[in-house]
Amino acid sequence: MEALWLQVLPVLGLLVLGYGVGRWVEHRHLLSLEARELGHRGFVVTNLRMVPSPETVRESYLVLGEAVIATDYFKSFAARLRSLVGGEIRAYNTLMTRARREALLRMLDQARQAGSREVYNVRYETSNIRSANPRNPGVSVEVFAFGTAVVRQPAAGPS
Amino acid sequence: MILVNTETVPGYTIREVKGLVQGNTIRAKHVGRDIAAGFKNLVGGELKGYTELLTEARRQAIERMMAQAQELGANAIVNVRFTTSAVTQGAAELYAYGTAVIVVPGVS
Numbered sequence: 714m715e716a717l718w719l720q721v722l723p724v725l726g727l728l729v730l731g732y733g734v735g736r737w738v739e740h741r742h743l744l745s746l747e748a749r750e751l752g753h754r755g756f757v758v759t760n761l762r763m764v765p766s767p768e769t770v771r772e773s774y775l776v777l778g779e780a781v782i783a784t785d786y787f788k789s790f791a792a793r794l795r796s797l798v799g800g801e802i803r804a805y806n807t808l809m810t811r812a813r814r815e816a817l818l819r820m821l822d823q824a825r826q827a828g829s830r831e832v833y834n835v836r837y838e839t840s841n842i843r844s845a846n847p848r849n850p851g852v853s854v855e856v857f858a859f860g861t862a863v864v865r866q867p868a869a870g871p872s
Numbered sequence: 873m874i875l876v877n878t879e880t881v882p883g884y885t886i887r888e889v890k891g892l893v894q895g896n897t898i899r900a901k902h903v904g905r906d907i908a909a910g911f912k913n914l915v916g917g918e919l920k921g922y923t924e925l926l927t928e929a930r931r932q933a934i935e936r937m938m939a940q941a942q943e944l945g946a947n948a949i950v951n952v953r954f955t956t957s958a959v960t961q962g963a964a965e966l967y968a969y970g971t972a973v974i975v976v977p978g979v980s
Binding site: 727730731734735738739742762763764767768769770771773774775777779780781782783784785786788789808815833834836838840842852853855857859860861863 | 874875876877878879880881882883909912913914915916917918919920922923926927930934952954955956957958964979
């Protein structure tokens, strides 16, 4: 009986730690994303391949943004339970969304640094990163966003 | 060198297509970062070490692609694409490719 407790207790502890700290980390990240996204209001961000009125474009740049986000222990545990019965793993939805929003923000930051407010042909790439350590069951996702930022000639805005 | 992932450089006309150029790099993580990642997998959050590693690696792949384009005498690379693949656990290949072209200002 005692031996069983010794096995269950650490897992329970990690679940509580993962749930508590994981939620806090996620909450803070979402707040930070919202605040920074406000700073990019008015940007043209699109996956259209054609740049309208190309004759007014002065410079074009490839802009990139990356983010690697890890799940917490609680979510990985919930996901493993879910994969026994199948269905949507809701715990991972926010993980993917956060990684995508963060990557896009970093890409837009690069565009802004170049003096651009328009990014065309935006693409996302997602890859999962697994630890080389087989005892670490955690999941991390990398989202990579890229696109072409254009700078218009002065006094010739997009509209 | 102008890099874009659109099919043409906006405001320019492609005068000559030089062909496909590419650059790659295969990177392994180091143990310290993996330990930090193990901890982060308990509480969640961004793995800054990995983000930096991938950013740096992708930049290197882009630089190698640009060096090829320069050798061909191109002044731009259009339609740049990227792929990432896991070679083994703990190592990833980052690959950038595109079409090297000579562009001249002006829209035809």
